[in-house]
Amino acid sequence: MSGKQRDDAPDYKKEKKRVDGRKMDELRPLSIKVGVLPNADGSAYLEWGQNKVYAAVFGPREALPKHTQNPYKAVVKVNYRMTTFSVPERKQPRPNRRDYEISKVLGEALDKAVFTEQFPNTEIGVFVEVVDSNAGSRVACLTAASCALADAGIPMRDLVAATGVGKAFNELIVDLNKEEEDASDAVDIPIGILPNSEEIVLFQMDGLLKKEELDKILPMAMKACKQVYEVQKKALQEKYKLTELSEANVEAGIAGKENAKNVSQVKEAKQEKESKKETKEVKAKKVKK
Amino acid sequence: MRTTVLEYDLSKVIELAKQGKRLDGRTLDQMRDFTIETDKYKNAEGSARVLLGQTEVIAGIKIAVDKPYPDNPDEGAISVGAELGPLAHSEYESGPPSLDEIEVARVVDRGIRESKAIDFEKLCIKSGEACWIAFMDFYAINADGNLFDAGSIAGLAAFLNAKMPKLNEKNKIIKHEYAGKLELKRLPLLTTFVKVGGKIMVDPTYLEEKAAEARYSVATTEDGFMSAMQKGIGGSFTAEEINLMVDKAFVIATENRKKLLKMVKN
Numbered sequence: 392m393s394g395k396q397r398d399d400a401p402d403y404k405k406e407k408k409r410v411d412g413r414k415m416d417e418l419r420p421l422s423i424k425v426g427v428l429p430n431a432d433g434s435a436y437l438e439w440g441q442n443k444v445y446a447a448v449f450g451p452r453e454a455l456p457k458h459t460q461n462p463y464k465a466v467v468k469v470n471y472r473m474t475t476f477s478v479p480e481r482k483q484p485r486p487n488r489r490d491y492e493i494s495k496v497l498g499e500a501l502d503k504a505v506f507t508e509q510f511p512n513t514e515i516g517v518f519v520e521v522v523d524s525n526a527g528s529r530v531a532c533l534t535a536a537s538c539a540l541a542d543a544g545i546p547m548r549d550l551v552a553a554t555g556v557g558k559a560f561n562e563l564i565v566d567l568n569k570e571e572e573d574a575s576d577a578v579d580i581p582i583g584i585l586p587n588s589e590e591i592v593l594f595q596m597d598g599l600l601k602k603e604e605l606d607k608i609l610p611m612a613m614k615a616c617k618q619v620y621e622v623q624k625k626a627l628q629e630k631y632k633l634t635e636l637s638e639a640n641v642e643a644g645i646a647g648k649e650n651a652k653n654v655s656q657v658k659e660a661k662q663e664k665e666s667k668k669e670t671k672e673v674k675a676k677k678v679k680k
Numbered sequence: 681m682r683t684t685v686l687e688y689d690l691s692k693v694i695e696l697a698k699q700g701k702r703l704d705g706r707t708l709d710q711m712r713d714f715t716i717e718t719d720k721y722k723n724a725e726g727s728a729r730v731l732l733g734q735t736e737v738i739a740g741i742k743i744a745v746d747k748p749y750p751d752n753p754d755e756g757a758i759s760v761g762a763e764l765g766p767l768a769h770s771e772y773e774s775g776p777p778s779l780d781e782i783e784v785a786r787v788v789d790r791g792i793r794e795s796k797a798i799d800f801e802k803l804c805i806k807s808g809e810a811c812w813i814a815f816m817d818f819y820a821i822n823a824d825g826n827l828f829d830a831g832s833i834a835g836l837a838a839f840l841n842a843k844m845p846k847l848n849e850k851n852k853i854i855k856h857e858y859a860g861k862l863e864l865k866r867l868p869l870l871t872t873f874v875k876v877g878g879k880i881m882v883d884p885t886y887l888e889e890k891a892a893e894a895r896y897s898v899a900t901t902e903d904g905f906m907s908a909m910q911k912g913i914g915g916s917f918t919a920e921e922i923n924l925m926v927d928k929a930f931v932i933a934t935e936n937r938k939k940l941l942k943m944v945k946n
Contacts, residue, residue, distance in 0.1 A: 428736070428767070428768075428821065428822045429734050429822055429824070430683050430734075430768065430769050430770070430822050430823065430824070431767075431822075441722055441723075443720070443721065445767060445821055447766075447767045447768075449766070449770050452770075470765075470766060470767075470774055472765065472774070474721075474738070474740060474763075474817065474819055475740065475742060475761065475815060475817040476721060476723060476724035476725075476727060476740025476741065476742045476815075476817060477721065477723055477724075477740075478723055479723055479855065480742075480744070481742035481744055481815055484761055484763065484777075484817065485776070486774075516766065518765065518766050518767040519767075520765070520767050520819065520821070522721055522738055522740075522819075523720070523721040523722055523723055523724075524723060525722075525723075
């Protein structure tokens with residue numbers, strides 16, 4: 392975008408630091424909260440550096456109009472939108488070609504993660520809204536959207552963890568910010584994976600890249616996505632953990648007065664739950680509404 | 681959460697209203713509690729996030745250089761947009777602006793515009809050639825009724841912390857540099873009422889809006905003016921009812937304005 396390379400670009404070789412002081416393989420600060428929107432079946436709010444996005448999931452519900460239905464599986468329909476004030480120059484309110492393309496690839500990425508065959512003829516509506524941005528909004532949305540799907544209690548093979556990787560100022564780096572994305576030699580690769588099987592479900596690239604560089608970048612991307620995955624798991628556990636209050640309820644409700652030993656059973660159950668989290672299938676237990 | 685409305689829900693709301701009660705235990709003249717966070721979105725010149733009960737609205741301001749309208753060569757302008765998207769409620773759809781979106785945007789717009797809170801002449805850069813246009817767009821994030829007042833509160837809070845961009849000699853915006861604040865001369869706030877079961881209540885929830893026969897919004901300023909009014913949906917009000925609502929609106933808006941100023945970083 393900005394044409395020529397800047398003269399004041401930092402000397403990476405000497406300092407091994409990036410424009411914003413990060414290391415080559417360091418992500419910007421990432422935080423996720425699930426269950427933030429009462430109207431939605433599942434939702435998430437994510438902040439990743441300056442990026443701020445909301446994700447809401449509605450469904451599975453009857454896919455309408457009828458011709459969009461698939462008798463064999465659910466359709467995962469993503470709506471990626473940006474607010475007018477989420478970019479340096481005001482965006483036109485109506486969606487543009489970029490919005491539609493991103494919606495399409497995000498939907499296709501999530502499709503692999505969801506057991507869509509369990510919900511024929513339905514649609515799972517995923518709505519993501521970017522409210523503030525600074526490069527990497529689509530991977531932020533994908534990361535938030537998969538947390539929202541899990542929050543909605545939709546059965547999934549795995550979460551989708553995503554990040555941007557690429558090249559700027561002649562260095563291979565992870566999670567590019569806007570300044571790096573605008574470098575004259577910038578290469579931007581949004582990538583999304585199913586962390587447990589390491590299957591790649593989102594892959595785009597623009598820029599000029601050598602095969603050898605791609606070989607080096609892919610392992611960096613896997614490592615970064617797995618860091619994102621840890622944050623996603625933590626966000627879900629935060630909402631669905633057994634709180635002390637509910638433990639007390641279980642004690643009083645199930646164990647009864649004379650059965651004090653059941654307290655230890657509750658604790659055991661909790662430990663068992665912890666270990667279950669390690670298993671391959673990620674399923675957020677949905678509280679019956 | 682179940683967002684479909686059943687006949688039973690509506691009759692319950694109406695029955696309670698007739699006794700002067702509401703589902704959430706509020707009195708008829710009581711607003712839901714609200715919180716405001718400002719300056720959250722750094723790409724916007726001003727921004728705010730408002731939680732009014734379970735209604736969540738975000739507003740952001742972008743200030744751009746444009747050519748003045750030919751009939752007002754010495755004035756800048758403001759523009760207000762609203763989006764009630766599918767993120768906020770299963771009832772909303774994406775697509776071109778719906779009638780509801782246009783109405784709520786225009787009522788919030790008039791409340792600010794007609795109060796002369798913003799001096800359009802001060803938004804002129806060079807007569808007939810360049811002026812500022814302040815775009816305020818607000819988005820429903822979670823819709824549980826009364827997007828009019830939530831949008832109005834979010835919009836005013838966003839305007840209150842809006843910074844003016846800086847220009848170079850060629851009247852192009854210099855990024856990340858600002859030349860002071862956008863000046864506000866008044867603080868107009870909307871107050872919205874609905875009539876349910878013949879009773880008038882302020883700040884309706886989604887369910888109360890569905891049960892409503894008629895809706896009435898009035899924008900009031902701190903110095904005793906009204907800057908916009910709108911009666912909405914079918915049904916009617918008597919002149920006495922209008923008078924009563926306006927009186928109540930001044931009291932409620934004063935309270936809201938106090939709360940707002942406390943929460944907005946200046």
